[in-house]
Amino acid sequence: MATEPTPLLAEDFDPEQQQQHEQDHLSLKRHKSRSSFIADTSTMLSGIMAEEVAEFNHLDRISTHRSLQTYGAVDSELNNDGNSDQPEDEDDDDDEPEYLVPKHQLYVILPCIFSLVFLAALDSTILSTLLTTVSSELNAIPYISWIASSYLLSCSIIQPLGKLSDIFGRKPMLLMCIFVFTIGCLQCSLATSALSFAIGRFLSGFAGGLNTLGTIILSDLIPLRKRGVFQGIANIFYAIGSAVGGACGGLIAEKFGWRAAFGVQCPIGIFVFLLIWYNLHLPQLEHQVVYQKASMKEKFKKIDITGIIALSAMLFLFVMLTSIDFATGNQFALVAVLFVIALYFFLKLELTNKDPIVPIGLLKDRSVLGSSLSNMFGSVYIFSLLYYYPVYQSTVLNLDAKEIGILLIPSIILCSLASVLSGLYMKWTGKYLMFAIVCTSLGSLGIVWLMIRTYPFDLKVIPAKFELIYLFMLPQSSYSVILTVTLLSLIASVPIESQSAVTSIQYAFRGIGSTAGASLSSFVFNYNLKNMLTSKLTEHRPNDFSDEKLEKLIHTAVHNADFIHSSKAPDWSVRYLVESYGISCWSTFLFSFAMSVLCLLTVFLIKEYKLHSTIKRK
Incomplete structure (x- = not known):
């Protein structure tokens, strides 16, 4: 039974206590009108305290449940599928700043980030259109995988920059990457052998760190709900860099030689270095404070x-x-x-x-694992196409580097637009999972259509030039969407302090996929090329063509793709040389399709999480 409260005398209160007493009384009324979880009408303060404790304990249980499921990333009730049942509000907290920094400061930082994306894209595509030319001049067609993989290997190794940038700061790591990249470009322009060129490409691979750090910085500054839009804008600059690298690289190579195409990147690297040095000033994040106070010796011990x-x-x-x-x-x-x-x-x-350095323990979360694996398999299939679709164009269709680069521009533009539109879709709807499944499926279908139109066992099936523009569009646009969507699904599934770590994981998986795509597709290509050349040329050689000449012909064709359409190739062999290269390229397309299917399957591991509209995810 309720007991009578002890009478409260005026002298027991000072004015502040009286004010507090009145506020408590009003709070009791609000709580009673809102909930009857615990209603003790016999007292005033005791009833308030009991109800508050019960309510806070109830909320704490919900919060703990969410944290266990989502690393504290989701701020809404989840159903069994991990989907949010709460309405997606555009603004979660009107009092919280829209971005981490004021808009005028953001407008200074963004051009710096976009310049990094441009530089990384410029270097990543400049080799794809020149690969056959460079490899042929250096007698290194069988070593295409080493030339391509040396760059991608470096990109993969450099991906733990997320953790290192937490320790040493984002800006110093950016400047280090730009410096090493510029040295690598200089080395490529002076290379005289396949080995020296591969070393230069390895150093140039530090450009991969620019993409990683740029992505991390954007995630630091931009709320999740709008993150996809800004990533889409960054992808426009990536598209511009890719177009410049592909088209202008081929044009420069045609007029001044392929060495100039790499040498011209050196002054661009110097310009971006100075731009970052003078203009990129980033706020310090809460989880970086402990590193900021440490000495340089203590920082190195953390590595x-x-x-x-x-x-x-x-x-x-x-x-x-x-x-x-x-x-x-x-x-x-x-x-x-x-x-x-x-x-x-x-x-x-x-x-x-x-x-x-790579917190792979986070991979226990199915969304982190699914996002990372889909990035890896997606990178395998796109880099297989990126390197051997131009080889198909140059060998089977006899296009030069400039033509290949120009034909690549429309697909790059569409790729960037697809990324922006995907960002807008996620901003408007707050959803991404079904969108990712549909786009990944379209990418696989696009590779099927590419395989149909480049079917090599009948030379009558040769696509026209206008077809070459759109055949690559769907797979590449699908990959662009996957990168944007999985980035958001990844960072939405972890707390803010783990954003840089999981971004590094994603880029590490992407780097591994890129390396695997270049290496495995190179193995598939070379294995089929050698077998097809031996089979077809042996079967169709003239009676007076000796074994010694045949062996020399096969060796030359394997090592130098330009030999196919040169006057040095015997007339009777040209058709079979083209067929052999066509079948070998088509086998890499088939390999790409298999990887795209694995990419689609791993997307199903991803869970749907809420995309918050504020930096602190409230």
Whole structure:
């Protein structure tokens, strides 16, 4: 039974206590009108305290449940599928700033970020249109995978920059990447052998860090709901850089030689370095404060050096593994064993290290795992197409580097528009999962259509030039959408302080996929090319064509694609040379389709989370 409250005398209160008493009384009325969870009418303050404790405990249980499911990223009730049942409001908290920094400061930072994206894109596509030319001049057609993979290997190794930028700061890491990239471009322009060129491309691969850090900085500044739009805008600059790298690179190479195409990137790198140095001023985040106060010696102690070494060794062995002919059984078996050992130690180190360079423990979350794997398989299929679709155009259709670069521009433009539209879609709807499934499916269908129109076993099936423009559009646009969508699904599934870490994970998986795409497709291409050339040329050679001449012809055709349409190739062999290259390229398209299917399957692992409209996700 309720007891009578002790009478309260005026002298027991000072004015502040009286004011507090009145506020408590009003709070009690509001709580009673809103809820009857605990209603103690016999007292005043005791009833308030009981109801508050009950309500806070109830809310705490809900909050804890959410945190366990989503690393604290989701601020809404979830159903069994992880979907939000709450309405998606445009503004979660009117009192919270729209961006991390004032708009006038944001408008200074964004051009710096977009210049980084432009520079990275410029370098990534400039080789795709010149790959056949460079490889032929350096007698390195069989080593295309090493030339391409050296760049991608570097991009993969540099991806832990997310963690390093938390320790040393975003800006210093950006300047370091630009400096090494510029040195790499200079090395490529002076290269005299396949090895020296591959070393230059490895150094140029530090441009991959520009994309990673630019993405991390945008995620620091922009709320999730609008993040896709800004990523789409960044992809426009990526498209411009890709178009300049592809078209202008081919044009420069035609007039001044391919070395000039790499040399011209050096002054661009210097310009971007100075732009970042003088204009990029970023606010300090809460989880970076502890590193800011540490000495340089303490910062270096925070670096997971063993993890970086293990990651580098694993990726290097992976490139070797995918670059060795299966016929060399002993070498392949040795490298395979070493790769498995390196992979085991890398996983063990990163799972047991308290401060890992690649926090792979986050992969236990199905959204992080699905987003990362879809990026990896998507990168495998797009880089297979990116390197061998131009080879098909130059060998089967006899197009030069300038024509290939120009034909690539429309698909790059559509790719950037697709990214912007996907960002707008997510901003308007707050949803992304079904959109990702549909777009990934369209990418696979686009590769099927590409395979139909480039079917190599009948030379009558040769696409016209206008078809070459759109055949690559759908797969590339689909990949662009996947990158934007999975980035949001990834960072929405983790708390703010883990954004940079999971972004690095995504780019690491993307780098591994790019390396695998270049290496595995190169193996598929070279394996089929050698077999097809041997089979077709042996079957159709004239009676007076000796075995020695045949062997020399096959060796030359394998190592130099320009030989096909040169006057040095015997007239009787041209058709079979073209057929062999066509079948070999088509086999890489088939491989790309298989990878696109795996990309689609891994998208189904992703869960739908709320895209918040404020930086603090409230």
